[in-house]
Amino acid sequence: MRISRTLILTATVAAAALTLSSVPAHAVTISPATVADAYSVMLNTKQAQLVGIGKQNFVDFSVAQSAKGTPNARWLCDLTGTTEVEGIGAKTLLTSEVFDLSNKDVSSLFQEIHWYANEKLAKKAYGDLVKKIKKCDGDHSPTNDPDATEAYTINTTLTNGTKKAKDGDAYLWTKSDTTLSDPTTSYAGHEYTTVRLIGNYIQLLDLKSEGVNAKRLTQKQIAAADLLTDSLGDAWRAKFM
Secondary structure (H helix, E strand, C coil): CCCCCCCEEEECCCCCCCCCCCCCCCCCCCCHHHHHHHHHHCCCHHHHHHHCCCCCEEEEEEEEECCCCCCCCCEEEECCCCCEEECCCCCEEEEEEEEECCCCCCCEEEEEEEECCCHHHHHHHHHHHHHHHHHCCEEECCCCCCCCCCCCEEEEEEEEEEEECCCCCEEEEEEEEEEEECCCCEEEEEEEEEEEEECCEEEEEEEEEEEECCCCCCHHHHHHHHHHHHHHHHHHHHHHC
8 A cells, every 4th residue: 555645744642732734725624622532532552452463563643634635545455566446535534553563463453534525525435435446356466577686476366345234334345365476585465454434434444464474364353353343433423423
């Protein structure tokens, strides 16, 4: 996933204050009090441990706004090394990401809230994701870069679908399993992403395991991510709707 942020305000767990300088035109105006409210209901370390994140971890909480386009067009999957499937991101983006520092099987879990100016824009963006996520399917083996100095092999298997939580809340999901092998290294990247529409917000939750010989995500970890998709989304809805 590639992130391009034109204006970013970052707060870690220890941060006590956040100042918004210039707010881009047509973006949502977010006060420091609103940021504090968002931080209180977004992904934290205790919740991240439910999917396998170790107790040694690092948390990054950020607010990003863009005057044109979006700080981060919502990534869904990679079809090849250079072809990505992305959705329409909002001008305002809030992210809470927990990185595992303990060499466990999971490397990170992050939650994104794309904050659209109104519900109509959010529904349009979600409808676009519903169509595009269907491209995240099948086996993909892009050819080697002709300029590469060493031969390597990339194999990616993609799946997608829809689910409903016990309380009836619906969401999309996509799963990616990638291996990259060269004469000396066997790198693997396994990712599970959920997408949920909540009024004029779109929430994404992304669970990732990557590294040399990284293990695939288990059904237990995916089930925990599904539960967080529902509980975190419900917490956001209760706070802001």
